[in-house]
Amino acid sequence: MSARVVVTGLEFAYPDGRIALRGVDLTIEAGERVAVLGPNGAGKTTLALHLNGIHEPSSGAVAIDDMPVKDENLAEIRRRVGLVFQDSNDQLFMPNVGEDVAFGPANLGISGLDLEQRVTQALQAVGGGDLIARPSHHLSGGERRRAALATVLAMEPDVLVFDEPSSDLDGAGRRELVATLAPLEMTQLIITHDLPLALELCPRSVIMRQGRVVADGPTRELLMDADLLAENRLELPFGFRLETSPER
Amino acid sequence: MGAGHSHALYVHEHSPIHRLAPEAKIVAALGIVVSIAVTPRQAIWAFGLYAILVAGLVTLSRLSLGFVALRLLAIAPFVIFALFIPFIASGETTEVGGVSVSVEGLWGMWNVLAKATLGASVSVVLTATTEIPDIIRGLGVLRVPALFISIATFMVRYLELIVNELGRMRVAMSSRGYDPRWISQARPVASAAGALFVRSYERGERIHAAMLSRGFSGVMPTFGHRDVERREWAAIFVVIACAALTSAFAFLTT
Amino acid sequence: MSSMHAPDGFMSVGTAVATGAVSMGTVTMALRQAKYQLQDKLVPLAGITAAFIFAAQMFNFPVAAGTTGHLLGGALAAILLGPSVGAIVVTIVVVIQALAFADGGLTALGYNVLNMAVIPAYGGYAVFRLFRRWFPKTTGGVISAVGLAAWSSVVMSSVAFSIEWLFGATAPVAFDDVLFAMVGVHILIGIGEAVISALAVGAVLASRPDLVHGASDLDRRQLADTKVRTKTFVIGGILVALVFAAVVSQFAVDSPDGLERVAEDTGIISSASDHVLSNSLFADYATAGISNESLSLAVAGIIGTLVALSVAAGIFLAVRDKPVG
Numbered sequence: 001m002s003a004r005v006v007v008t009g010l011e012f013a014y015p016d017g018r019i020a021l022r023g024v025d026l027t028i029e030a031g032e033r034v035a036v037l038g039p040n041g042a043g044k045t046t047l048a049l050h051l052n053g054i055h056e057p058s059s060g061a062v063a064i065d066d067m068p069v070k071d072e073n074l075a076e077i078r079r080r081v082g083l084v085f086q087d088s089n090d091q092l093f094m095p096n097v098g099e100d101v102a103f104g105p106a107n108l109g110i111s112g113l114d115l116e117q118r119v120t121q122a123l124q125a126v127g128g129g130d131l132i133a134r135p136s137h138h139l140s141g142g143e144r145r146r147a148a149l150a151t152v153l154a155m156e157p158d159v160l161v162f163d164e165p166s167s168d169l170d171g172a173g174r175r176e177l178v179a180t181l182a183p184l185e186m187t188q189l190i191i192t193h194d195l196p197l198a199l200e201l202c203p204r205s206v207i208m209r210q211g212r213v214v215a216d217g218p219t220r221e222l223l224m225d226a227d228l229l230a231e232n233r234l235e236l237p238f239g240f241r242l243e244t245s246p247e248r
Numbered sequence: 249m250g251a252g253h254s255h256a257l258y259v260h261e262h263s264p265i266h267r268l269a270p271e272a273k274i275v276a277a278l279g280i281v282v283s284i285a286v287t288p289r290q291a292i293w294a295f296g297l298y299a300i301l302v303a304g305l306v307t308l309s310r311l312s313l314g315f316v317a318l319r320l321l322a323i324a325p326f327v328i329f330a331l332f333i334p335f336i337a338s339g340e341t342t343e344v345g346g347v348s349v350s351v352e353g354l355w356g357m358w359n360v361l362a363k364a365t366l367g368a369s370v371s372v373v374l375t376a377t378t379e380i381p382d383i384i385r386g387l388g389v390l391r392v393p394a395l396f397i398s399i400a401t402f403m404v405r406y407l408e409l410i411v412n413e414l415g416r417m418r419v420a421m422s423s424r425g426y427d428p429r430w431i432s433q434a435r436p437v438a439s440a441a442g443a444l445f446v447r448s449y450e451r452g453e454r455i456h457a458a459m460l461s462r463g464f465s466g467v468m469p470t471f472g473h474r475d476v477e478r479r480e481w482a483a484i485f486v487v488i489a490c491a492a493l494t495s496a497f498a499f500l501t502t
Numbered sequence: 503m504s505s506m507h508a509p510d511g512f513m514s515v516g517t518a519v520a521t522g523a524v525s526m527g528t529v530t531m532a533l534r535q536a537k538y539q540l541q542d543k544l545v546p547l548a549g550i551t552a553a554f555i556f557a558a559q560m561f562n563f564p565v566a567a568g569t570t571g572h573l574l575g576g577a578l579a580a581i582l583l584g585p586s587v588g589a590i591v592v593t594i595v596v597v598i599q600a601l602a603f604a605d606g607g608l609t610a611l612g613y614n615v616l617n618m619a620v621i622p623a624y625g626g627y628a629v630f631r632l633f634r635r636w637f638p639k640t641t642g643g644v645i646s647a648v649g650l651a652a653w654s655s656v657v658m659s660s661v662a663f664s665i666e667w668l669f670g671a672t673a674p675v676a677f678d679d680v681l682f683a684m685v686g687v688h689i690l691i692g693i694g695e696a697v698i699s700a701l702a703v704g705a706v707l708a709s710r711p712d713l714v715h716g717a718s719d720l721d722r723r724q725l726a727d728t729k730v731r732t733k734t735f736v737i738g739g740i741l742v743a744l745v746f747a748a749v750v751s752q753f754a755v756d757s758p759d760g761l762e763r764v765a766e767d768t769g770i771i772s773s774a775s776d777h778v779l780s781n782s783l784f785a786d787y788a789t790a791g792i793s794n795e796s797l798s799l800a801v802a803g804i805i806g807t808l809v810a811l812s813v814a815a816g817i818f819l820a821v822r823d824k825p826v827g
Contacts, residue, residue: 015712054457075463083461089409090454093546095381095401099471106471107463135381137408155462257604274601278608285609286515322605323509330673337674356673363511364607371604380602387601395533395544400594402549403556404602410550410557418561438698441573442705445554445582449713452550456543466542 002030002186003158009060020046022211033188035198038208039233044191048161052081082157086164088144092136097147104155122154142173159187166194257375265309265377269476270386272484277374279488281367283495289359291498302369319372330360398468507606517670522612535586552591576622577655578699581716585820589623617659624816626655640727644717649700656692658809660684665806
């Protein structure tokens, strides 16, 4: 249902030579919800793409519940780790939502009635039951988000990684997002610039900068450290006062 | 604006033809158009029959003739060329309204006009009664290679997105006063095209990552489709038979 | 005009079938090669590029004084993604335009795909590789080669169309009239294609040179050299222009001058002989009305062969391409 994520000494450089990760060590216990914060270019997305083997590190390793992320395990790793991308359009590539949600489980070998059930369940979990026959390019921003999440949930992952899940959502959309994510039991990693979201959803946060983890602790503590935030180009929204905001 | 291809030609209706499976419609369209194309041009009566058939299809699809006529404007350049043929063609001539025109040229003009118009009308009925993803799916059922189908599906899925991006770039350019008239001013247009390609390609790479993340290993999964009922195939067969017989008869009697 | 999709009935049934067979064969082979080259990246990359080409074709670019043209895109796609993927991409655009947008006759798909996808992609790529050999190994050299290749692809497309008319005309409009008109116009339209394609590739090379298949052999230093040696470009351009102008102009001249006179003098043609070639294969229509039939056919043979050779060369180069990554 939920898995432990262990990242050890991860290093990675892009083909053009640019070094994106300079030794990341991170352990996330099963069922934990951790926010990944940091300035642009810190390596957050690059890290996420290592968790399901899209990128291969130049050094270091990732393990999901003791299963190393390696070529021979990729099929199972990708079942266990679900990535929700920043641009939902990149994730909805089939002609309609139903087929998109079915894509993942179909690749796992699920078919027929089982497949149909998975699709309906996943869509219901995100409150998108009515989206099943809709063409992907005619959805609103919020609907796209929900559909994209459903495509990942349908694989029944143990770990969910979100890349900027609230970036194009309005207030109501954000509320719905929080409501959708809160009851989910799998381990969650949420990459975000939305500090209130991090506070609301994640008891623990990690700050990355220049390819390294520079801070790791309870979200509230990190966000109250003004110097730490400034160092890492993070800023609380204007007028946001930590003492009075509720923590989930 | 350009050729206006991205305007969906689909007309939302609930006609018997709309309800037909796409593979059946594609087969029917091909059957009819091929019959028309092989019909000798002298058999003018045959083309009259085809016209009736096409008119019947248009009515059955709850389309208006005006709509079809409008869509037929796409073949206008070729129609215009056809109209010129009698004047530029060689061979025996005759007088029409005091002007000397080629007899063979007149027949040639008739041939192009009749076949192009009828053929295009059939295409319009097909596209107006079938949504694009369904057309592609129908091709897949008809054994067009799966890769071809997948690539076409992706193309259609992302077409609107890319057209919009291109449109935004043009708006941005024209709002900065750019109004290219000469090819020598084409640099920004071309740069925009290049930038759009890079963006598109990078999106393609991200989509690939998303596909891999959901277990893709190179073969697209296929999802079930509604089987074409017997009576649907029967109807298609009847229609094609009518066209084919007309064509055969025309062939044999000229 | 080069992106105009011919309707049904424009060419004879035989032409439609023959070109259909050639197209289907080439495209099937291209698909296999494309899959080998890109593996599981083929579907998303080809799909998105097809959408890009489709979108790019929709917008007019200025040619001169308010008139506009459309991008054909075959050479561009082949140079950016490799000839096999390029051919597939443009083929899919043409086929879907016919089937889903009612643009182009269903029975005309054979020659529409051949003229607007197969020939520009493979033929254009072959010309590209040829000029890459002669031009300096720099961005400037690549861009020049792209321009010439794109222009050639458009002209080749029109030549192919004309030769198909020679075999499969459905009306007695003389072949040389069609050739002159079609190729003449496309020599001009090709300029637009050349400029847009060359500049577009230049733009891509500036930000992501690794995306240009046709420039994958350039290192960083070579990529930085964007100077287009005018002399090279002009020489190359004149060369190609001369070839086509010389060929096309012969049909415009009625009196037996120049090439024709030489042919007569050397005995290649004799005004009294029965033209063995003329009546058998070629549509009587297309050869009717030509003042000197065997010369026209000979020239048609030459330029047709040139186009066919280019396409064959492109296919040969495609098959030798190694998979990327």
